[in-house]
Amino acid sequence: xxxxxxxxxxxxxxxxxxxxxxxxxxxxxxxxxxxxxxxxxxxxxxxxxxxxxxxxxxxxxxxxxxxxxxxxxxxxxxxxxxxxxxxxxxxxxxxxxxxxxxxxxxxxxxxxxxxxxxxxxxxxxxxxxxxxxxxxxxxxxxxxxxxxxxxxxxxxxxxxxxxxxxxxxxxxxxxxxxxxxxxxxxxxxxxxxxxxxxxxxxxxxxxxxxxxxxxxxxxxxxxxxxxxxxxxxxxxxxxxxxxxxxxxxxxxxxxxxxxxxxxxxxxxxxxxxxxxxxxxxxxxxxxxxxxxxxxxxxxxxxx
Amino acid sequence: xxxxxxxxxxxxxxxxxxxxxxxxxxxxxxxxxxxxxxxxxxxxxxxxxxxxxxxxxxxxxxxxxxxxxxxxxxxxxxxxxxxxxxxxxxxxxxxxxxxxxxxxxxxxxxxxxxxxxxxxxxxxxxxxxxxxxxxxxxxxxxxxxxxxxxxxxxxxxxxxxxxxxxxxxxxxxxxxxxxxxxxxxxxxxxxxxxxxxxxxxxxxxxxxxxxxxxxxxxxxxxxxxxxxxxxxxxxxxxxxxxxxxxxxxxxxxxxxxxxxxxxxxxxxxxxxxxxxxxxxxxxxxxxxxxxxxxxxxxxxxxxxxxxxxxxxxxxxxxxxxxxxxxxxxxxxxxxxxxx
Amino acid sequence: xxxxxxxxxxxxxxxxxxxxxxxxxxxxxxxxxxxxxxxxxxxxxxxxxxxxxxxxxxxxxxxxxxxxxxxxxxxxxxxxxxxxxxxxxxxxxxxxxxxxxxxxxxxxxxxxxxxxxxxxxxxxxxxxxxxxxxxxxxxxxxxxxxxxxxxxxxxxxxxxxxxxxxxxxxxxxxxxxxxxxxxxxxxxxxxxxxxxxxxxxxxxxxxxxxxxxxxxxxxxxxxxxxxxxxxxxxxxxxxxxxxxxxxxxxxxxxxxxxxxxxxxxxxxxxxxxxxxxxxxxxxxxxxxxxxxxxxxxxxxxxxxxxxxxxxxxxxxxxxxxxxx
Numbered sequence: 001x002x003x004x005x006x007x008x009x010x011x012x013x014x015x016x017x018x019x020x021x022x023x024x025x026x027x028x029x030x031x032x033x034x035x036x037x038x039x040x041x042x043x044x045x046x047x048x049x050x051x052x053x054x055x056x057x058x059x060x061x062x063x064x065x066x067x068x069x070x071x072x073x074x075x076x077x078x079x080x081x082x083x084x085x086x087x088x089x090x091x092x093x094x095x096x097x098x099x100x101x102x103x104x105x106x107x108x109x110x111x112x113x114x115x116x117x118x119x120x121x122x123x124x125x126x127x128x129x130x131x132x133x134x135x136x137x138x139x140x141x142x143x144x145x146x147x148x149x150x151x152x153x154x155x156x157x158x159x160x161x162x163x164x165x166x167x168x169x170x171x172x173x174x175x176x177x178x179x180x181x182x183x184x185x186x187x188x189x190x191x192x193x194x195x196x197x198x199x200x201x202x203x204x205x206x207x208x209x210x211x212x213x214x215x216x217x218x219x220x221x222x223x224x225x226x227x228x229x230x231x232x233x234x235x236x237x238x239x240x241x242x243x244x245x246x247x248x249x250x251x252x253x254x255x256x257x258x259x260x261x262x263x264x265x266x267x268x269x270x271x272x273x274x275x276x277x278x279x280x281x282x283x284x285x286x287x288x289x290x291x292x293x294x295x296x297x298x299x300x301x302x303x
Numbered sequence: 304x305x306x307x308x309x310x311x312x313x314x315x316x317x318x319x320x321x322x323x324x325x326x327x328x329x330x331x332x333x334x335x336x337x338x339x340x341x342x343x344x345x346x347x348x349x350x351x352x353x354x355x356x357x358x359x360x361x362x363x364x365x366x367x368x369x370x371x372x373x374x375x376x377x378x379x380x381x382x383x384x385x386x387x388x389x390x391x392x393x394x395x396x397x398x399x400x401x402x403x404x405x406x407x408x409x410x411x412x413x414x415x416x417x418x419x420x421x422x423x424x425x426x427x428x429x430x431x432x433x434x435x436x437x438x439x440x441x442x443x444x445x446x447x448x449x450x451x452x453x454x455x456x457x458x459x460x461x462x463x464x465x466x467x468x469x470x471x472x473x474x475x476x477x478x479x480x481x482x483x484x485x486x487x488x489x490x491x492x493x494x495x496x497x498x499x500x501x502x503x504x505x506x507x508x509x510x511x512x513x514x515x516x517x518x519x520x521x522x523x524x525x526x527x528x529x530x531x532x533x534x535x536x537x538x539x540x541x542x543x544x545x546x547x548x549x550x551x552x553x554x555x556x557x558x559x560x561x562x563x564x565x566x567x568x569x570x571x572x573x574x575x576x577x578x579x580x581x582x583x584x585x586x587x588x589x590x591x592x593x594x595x596x597x598x599x600x601x602x603x604x605x606x607x608x609x610x611x612x613x614x615x616x617x618x619x620x621x622x623x624x625x626x627x628x629x630x631x632x633x634x635x636x637x638x639x640x641x642x
Numbered sequence: 643x644x645x646x647x648x649x650x651x652x653x654x655x656x657x658x659x660x661x662x663x664x665x666x667x668x669x670x671x672x673x674x675x676x677x678x679x680x681x682x683x684x685x686x687x688x689x690x691x692x693x694x695x696x697x698x699x700x701x702x703x704x705x706x707x708x709x710x711x712x713x714x715x716x717x718x719x720x721x722x723x724x725x726x727x728x729x730x731x732x733x734x735x736x737x738x739x740x741x742x743x744x745x746x747x748x749x750x751x752x753x754x755x756x757x758x759x760x761x762x763x764x765x766x767x768x769x770x771x772x773x774x775x776x777x778x779x780x781x782x783x784x785x786x787x788x789x790x791x792x793x794x795x796x797x798x799x800x801x802x803x804x805x806x807x808x809x810x811x812x813x814x815x816x817x818x819x820x821x822x823x824x825x826x827x828x829x830x831x832x833x834x835x836x837x838x839x840x841x842x843x844x845x846x847x848x849x850x851x852x853x854x855x856x857x858x859x860x861x862x863x864x865x866x867x868x869x870x871x872x873x874x875x876x877x878x879x880x881x882x883x884x885x886x887x888x889x890x891x892x893x894x895x896x897x898x899x900x901x902x903x904x905x906x907x908x909x910x911x912x913x914x915x916x917x918x919x920x921x922x923x924x925x926x927x928x929x930x931x932x933x934x935x936x937x938x939x940x941x942x943x944x945x946x947x948x949x950x951x952x953x954x955x956x957x958x959x960x961x962x963x964x965x966x
Contacts, residue, residue, distance in 0.1 A: 007600055011599060033319065194744055198748055201706055459920075491917075561905060
């Protein structure tokens, strides 16, 4: 083998600092990439978008509304005019389902927003301050936890009275407990991490450590838990409406529709099946998204 | 006679960004009763090499792309998983870095040790317990009968590593692979484990592959050393060759970047500049060229071939080419002393 | 190195109570640091070595007041830091900084490198706007990185690079004393040398004083002027680094030195090792008298009865052993 003459001339080095060759990726981009690669999660997301369109855009294309009775067309089976049929007051089930979806989604997102706020603040303080205060705050949570969910929600609903606003309140204060526990746990494990110690040796104040260092690092977990709490809230609302403690007419939610349809099962099962199926699809979609998010935010470091 | 022959082994991991060539074209052998050290920094492919030998590469994303691994003449790469399970633990024993996580916390030590024996040798429980006790004594654990009834958390770190060694040796394997067995331990405990391994090497006729990043650890235990860098073997030779007459600039770098306890004056350390290559896009020429103080034009374009220096000693470096400028280990010493 | 004492630690004790739960009234505690004393001079490097669990990291963290001391004092430039108010402590924090062990855990993964380094400037209102940016670039260059790196996130860097970012963060406030808490033990050998050389260069340029905590005695010997050996929360021997290697007097130091493998087969095969029996006792209930007596090959009766004090054996070589 003959080599070029200058093969063995020493190289001159000019570069003094290190360069990074890999493209810059933030943790968010990384999570997004993993999420996109998960077919179930992406499917769930697409279905959710379709349901949102159905609930929020659909009513503009409907010839009917959710409250006007049409007693000449009661309990019609599905047809071209009423694809989902009509209910016992002659209202178009498809249109009612659109509005019901709106309400269900609003309840899902709304109540999670409330519990997010309470849960993060409560869990954050409990985890960071620690010691006696943490102990007291946790015992309070234990007490709430020791009362069965269902009982607690029903009691509160009876106490406050049914109605949309109260559902928000009740579901909001129902689920923050889980959120607070998760946030606290995350913060406890992170409190002794060296980057937090480093901030403390620099003299960072408590709010700074909490909001700049601790909470941003729990965001992934918080998102995952929220995504799994939304369907739980929707389901709880459906259940409350089903037993008559939920939204009140003329407002309509999917659970309320299912309850109405229940009375007509023998001959007119469609009045139950359509709203029930919508609830089921919605739950599935959210659960797939939640699982996908959990995998996407997996704390394992990038290879 | 060669017990283990690895020939042209290449193992890659397929990630979203592309193929990471963790090990590429690695060939070496281990003779019977011999202790070989594989030295290199994290990410150099030393762990992937032995995981390939054990066929423990997670697939996907990992895959043994190429090459042969022959244990006493049998090619392990093409062996069905079932056959391989019989080899793991029985013919090849393995000790891992972290003794805390490699034992099952909910089973007693006795149960874990006898399970291996019952599984591989099909002997009865009492006989297995007797053998387990014998091996615990051998690794310096007193009162073995009582110890066998205890759970891993009742052992200290050093004791757990002894248990791991006893477990790895239970079926009299032909080959023992120790992957950084002392890295997680304190120095005084490391000394205990090293003494034990030295002692065992003479007692049981097992070949040993010792993986470490600590040159001091291999110096006392191994007769031959393989230096890996960037997924390739850059130099191998007898321990004397590697420490007294190293020929690859990376080996020089390794030897000079660690301070010696027995050095009399406070001399400046000579670090290896920069960072190891990204094996996602391995450099075209020599993997070490970007960090090598003696790099030449050719180093960036063509990978160097092995030059045999003696029967055991070979290195892959262009400096060994007859036309290259003469630079030696001690040669740089003088040059650096002047500057 | 001058004769000015920058840090004086007197009889520092740090115990951690173990929370045994609601019902237990038993007051068990971890005796992490059991009365250590030493002086640190301006421009000096003092190595603090010992095995895991010997309390060296706790000592470092207590000295920088990440933990409150159980008793004892740490006088930084003449003032006991445990007596200082929050506001006074802020000025001390500008003079005393820390470099951490784990380059993966010591940088907030959600912040850019620029913000990580800039945080010190923000907290102490040292610079803002363009001045802040310039200062960050300057610090990055000091540690061998460049301005392009400021907008990247920690996970994009290698271990050695991350450790340099950690150093830049500590340097941002222009400290006088840096506590290095095992800054190299998580790094590869070739990278360790880079960091150690950088620390040595910075010491020369900026006149820094280091408290260098590590378990790797050969590296500590290389970087330190003096070394203190710790065992179960006590200092057992303290002297200049060469003297410690040439004339170790405490049996533990002797064992520690002989346990370290030397990268030379000739030396390694000829050496005879002092191999200690067993492991370090639990710091929850340490042995009576001399803590080392349970593993000491020379232990005698008095070792179990009285605790040996540090004695000067000439030239400032202090040893805590009854047999010396």
